[in-house]
Amino acid sequence: MPNLMNLFDNPCFECGACCQHFRVSFYHGEVASDFYPEGVPPEMVTRLDANKVCMKGTEKGSSPCVALTHAPSTGYRCSIYVQRSSTCREFNTHFSNGQVNPDCQRLRIARGLKELDPIL
Numbered sequence: 001m002p003n004l005m006n007l008f009d010n011p012c013f014e015c016g017a018c019c020q021h022f023r024v025s026f027y028h029g030e031v032a033s034d035f036y037p038e039g040v041p042p043e044m045v046t047r048l049d050a051n052k053v054c055m056k057g058t059e060k061g062s063s064p065c066v067a068l069t070h071a072p073s074t075g076y077r078c079s080i081y082v083q084r085s086s087t088c089r090e091f092n093t094h095f096s097n098g099q100v101n102p103d104c105q106r107l108r109i110a111r112g113l114k115e116l117d118p119i120l
């Protein structure tokens with residue numbers, strides 16, 4: 001039987017806030033096509049202008065991305081994790097120097113979640 005505590009070792013699994021807060025926009029070239037099948041599924045994006053799209057659901061902000069899933073046993077997960085955009089890949093709990101991302105921390109505090117510590 002899986003240890004439920006271990007399922008939440010990743011702080012994002014109990015949170016999911018960034019996927020429900022920002023407009024998640026990126027260059028349209030990241031959308032999957034015949035030439036780039038590993039890109040973001042086209043049915044999950046909204047065209048913003050000639051160059052940009054955003055994840056459906058996030059057009060106005062403060063609303064969940066269409067790719068975000070939640071279940072009590074697994075928490076929040078991205079259903080297109082390996083295909084997610086550069087915008088999603090670049091927003092993390094910590095920076096490469098180990099310091100906490102303050103935008104992530106702010107969102108966690110607003111949800112009443114535990115503050116994250118730097119990785120030393």
Ligand code: SF4
Pocket residue numbers: 011012013015016017018019091092093103104105107108
């Ligand atoms: S706000 Fe931070 S902890 Fe929450 S899901 Fe996003 S990166 Fe993870």
Ligand code: SF4
Pocket residue numbers: 018019024055065066067068069077078079080081084085088
């Ligand atoms: S594509 Fe995945 S990581 Fe990106 S905002 Fe949506 S649920 Fe979050």
